[in-house]
Amino acid sequence: MADKRVKRRKEARPAEILDAALAEFEEHGFAKATPAGIARRAGIGRATIYLYFDGKDAVFEALLRQRLIAPLEEIGADMPTADESAERMLRRVFGIFYEEVVGSRTAVLMRILIAEGHRFPSIVELYHRQITETGYGLLRRIVDRGIARGEFRPDIAELDLRVLVGPAMMTVLWQIVFGALDPIDPKRMMADHIKLVMDGIRMRSPQPLC
Amino acid sequence: MADKRVKRRKEARPAEILDAALAEFEEHGFAKATPAGIARRAGIGRATIYLYFDGKDAVFEALLRQRLIAPLEEIGADMPTADESAERMLRRVFGIFYEEVVGSRTAVLMRILIAEGHRFPSIVELYHRQITETGYGLLRRIVDRGIARGEFRPDIAELDLRVLVGPAMMTVLWQIVFGALDPIDPKRMMADHIKLVMDGIRMRSPQPLC
DNA sequence: CACGTTACCGACGCCTGTGTCAGTAAACTG
DNA sequence: CAGTTTACTGACACAGGCGTCGGTAACGTG
Numbered sequence A, B: 001m002a003d004k005r006v007k008r009r010k011e012a013r014p015a016e017i018l019d020a021a022l023a024e025f026e027e028h029g030f031a032k033a034t035p036a037g038i039a040r041r042a043g044i045g046r047a048t049i050y051l052y053f054d055g056k057d058a059v060f061e062a063l064l065r066q067r068l069i070a071p072l073e074e075i076g077a078d079m080p081t082a083d084e085s086a087e088r089m090l091r092r093v094f095g096i097f098y099e100e101v102v103g104s105r106t107a108v109l110m111r112i113l114i115a116e117g118h119r120f121p122s123i124v125e126l127y128h129r130q131i132t133e134t135g136y137g138l139l140r141r142i143v144d145r146g147i148a149r150g151e152f153r154p155d156i157a158e159l160d161l162r163v164l165v166g167p168a169m170m171t172v173l174w175q176i177v178f179g180a181l182d183p184i185d186p187k188r189m190m191a192d193h194i195k196l197v198m199d200g201i202r203m204r205s206p207q208p209l210c
Numbered sequence C: 001c002a003c004g005t006t007a008c009c010g011a012c013g014c015c016t017g018t019g020t021c022a023g024t025a026a027a028c029t030g
Numbered sequence D: 001c002a003g004t005t006t007a008c009t010g011a012c013a014c015a016g017g018c019g020t021c022g023g024t025a026a027c028g029t030g
Helices: A013-032 A035-042 A048-052 A056-077 A086-102 A106-119 A121-148 A154-158 A162-178 A186-201 B013-032 B035-042 B046-052 B056-077 B086-102 B106-119 B121-148 B154-158 B162-178 B186-201
Strands: none
Touching (some): A013 A035, A013 A056, A035 A056, A086 A186, A106 B162, A162 B106, A162 B162, A186 B162, A186 B186, B035 B056, B086 B106, B086 B162, B162 B186
């Protein structure tokens, strides 16, 4: 068996605790998750958690920052405004979204954010700013570009762009609630999502598919 | 002041308790809600709840049946397949959805269902069946009808119809998470939602607006 | 190898929510 | 207006999670 002796790893602990916490939240939800459970998964004693975090709430907050806020920053950063078509850019953004959010364990955190968000106003505010500035801003630039290049119809400019990502949120929600019972195929959903949106905003009369 | 004397009302109690529970859940969320709080709101003693329900979980389960499952049954029931255009029917269904779900206190229950659903598999299963049969079935009939009448493009038949209601779910989700910070105008969102979907599935080349 | 520092731990006490139970009084019966 | 039934109640005991604190042993230093 592995050595029972405890290793001291001051630097690695916080990340280990967050990983364990994600697993714990995944299985029990936030309310039923306990520091004891997190500690067990991390292979450390219960009290050790309190050396690095102020308690369950603080662990959760750190987890959200690490897994929801930070990744969004990256996405916003490395989207080069290369001179590809706006449609292509839009497809790429949706692709990233489905890959990073819908298909991953991130959905667990969204579930908890939905459930407990009102207790963490600072996190919600931060996330909101990230979404509106990074996500929504990105969409806005792509759509404007598409209109300017004659790819999209001009009246699209008036749309609340949140409708464009609606089907993706639907998919996340479905997976969270009914995933165990009747899982969605994200690939299929993404294809239909893109088709609907493109047919809805493209300049020319709709084509069968590509 | 109102008389402090306790009235005995065996028939009215369950409904009163459920109303109080909804208010309690609305304010505290599920985890932090307590039978004591529900009893206080209902103006009854703590133990009385246990005369009618087996505990907090049972109250919640009854509440979901009353407010999520039952209304859906009605919607599915009284949708007459009158000979109006498919587009008009679709607009009516979306209108009902935005009115009944997005703008109402039902959103609170969805929040809790998202958060705690996995602990109530029977409820989730029931809700799933209602949604797929009633909701999805209704959409399917409307879309097929629209295609048959030449209103919608035939390739729409292949779509996963859940993408059509995506933006509405996006709105619900946004209200739940960011509602306090940055509320959406459901009317505006609904208009844009309908515009996007219609432009995406209609037969003719898109028109500016109606 | 001896010593000091400190990462780590499990037992302790506190607190909050939960479900029950024996008692109270409102309604009903004659 | 007695007597019976039963809807209703607050006090109780119990359970489990939470954060702390004194002690233990792993690591660094000479």
